[in-house]
Amino acid sequence: MAHKNSNISHFQRFFSYPLQGLFAHMFYWLFAALPIDTASAIGARIGRWIGPKLSVTRRARRNLERAFPEKTPEELQIIIGDMWDNLGRSIGEVPHIHKIEPGSDRLEVVGLANGLALKDDGKPGQFFTAHIGNWEVTTLVARIVGMEMMSVYRAPDNPWVDSIFNRARQGFRGEQVPKGPAGARKLTAFLKNGGHAAMLVDQKMNNGIAVPFFGRDAMTAPALAQFCLRYDTPLVPVRVERLQGAHFRMTFYPQMDIVETDDRHKDILTIMTDVNAIMEGWIRERPAQWLWLHRRWPD
Template identity: 40%
Template sequence: MTESRPVTLLMRSEALAARAALAFLRRLGPVGASNVGGAICRVIGPRLPVSRVADANLRLAMPELDAPARRAIIRAVWDNLGRTVGEFPHLPTLKENPPSGPGWDVVGAEHLAAQLARGGPVIFMSGHIGNWEMLPPAVGRHGLPFASFYRAAGNPLVDDMIRALREAAMKAATGDGATGGRALPMFAKGARGARGALAHLARGGRLGMLIDQKMNDGIEARLFGHPAMTAPALAAMALRYRCAVIPGYVERLGPARLRIHVEPPLHLPDSGDRQADILALTQAVNDRLERWVRARPGSWLWLHRRWPKSARP
């Protein structure tokens, strides 16, 4: 278990329901589970209050969209989220470069090969786009398994299930060869986790970060032309160790069919003004995220409050 917390009867009931849901999804197979997850969320999700957050975000970020276009994007967001959940227990079974059907491929694998040859610390940056859970095992399959930041689920029994599924996907992708049979470290979000991640990079480790969520005590960068408080940790760590920052995201091609896009490392500023360099790199990260989201707005998780209330229409 991730940490010592009292387990209540409600937690046990939730865990029992989660195990039953996982068993059901496994019986459906990857395509069936993806389709069922997408269908359920497409029907229920747009009716939930949180979808009003997504609509407000879209009106702010993409004011050129009319109401029907926003509704279509929100429906696509829920479809993608449901498919991501449905596919989760099947990640260990998905193969690279299948001729058809479920599986995944990589565009830009040469950037992974170059980093593998170069060695040393690296930060992989991404966002909640497509099936983001496929990124760690796919990159691990190419010889670069990485540690991650992690927000534990409130129920420790469910949290154990989530971690076990992620570890199973990594093991299936790497065959334990790239990890030496050891579970990769998971750093809790917060000051303690940041210190652990810094030490990991100092030892030449690899780290993955999803950089698209609001951080109230972050720094003000811009996203879709509006101020957005953004975590500076990625920029601060990359500049401290001058380690490569490799962007990448997952494109959904179909049910349980995914494409991992890997891009060249970002330029690391070196002006001599540390705070200015941190802001410049953080802005470059937000700019890259914005480019990905504009290309496929229905694939991003618009459901969280990314901008301050004062910026919303």
């Protein structure tokens, strides 16, 4: 199996990564052999049992303390436990996502007309979302709106683990490209030719731009806004919520209002500030469904 990162050590390449990949594949096929509700419930139990004991939980707690200074330590601890529950469920559900039928009792779809409006407008378009609910459910967006799409994702450093997600995303209608210069070139050409893209835009980008998020500047990828202004692409927010167990709601929101001025840098900052505000609103409504483990802020 090819390795995209030439800087990894021999220990990682020949021992650590394959061992991690072996365990990841074992869990994948175990969860795949179970009904989705059972896999989700087992994932939740594992998440609640192991997650709070991991050192990365300290980062989640620190992020939560600064995002919600009004909440008590007990309230934050409940959110952390529920976050690990959601993450565990999401992992258990991964092998089953491509089998979910939109519009069934498993996946409620709201505001579909907002997504379909991009289909026949004769322009390229962009859908964006965050690591919230089970974000892998957003791989169904292209099938739901009936469009060929390109999705940009951050590939795991471990190529053995990456192969699992590629298998799980077999229901995606279109092409998935990893973040990086090659992926950016592909996406640019795709949008230039009238294509539609889907992006997760809530992660830190070290060489991005500083944009407010929960009252603090967070380094944010500007590509969504840059493509919007360059190719006149509508921006449609898409949110996935976990309702109960392995049941979800996907909401297509109305297109964002974009106002262009003579100051391109200001316009990019304005758009991404609005994008972050939309995602912050989702997270405040259901804080346990966001991935607080991200190193989203500089401190």
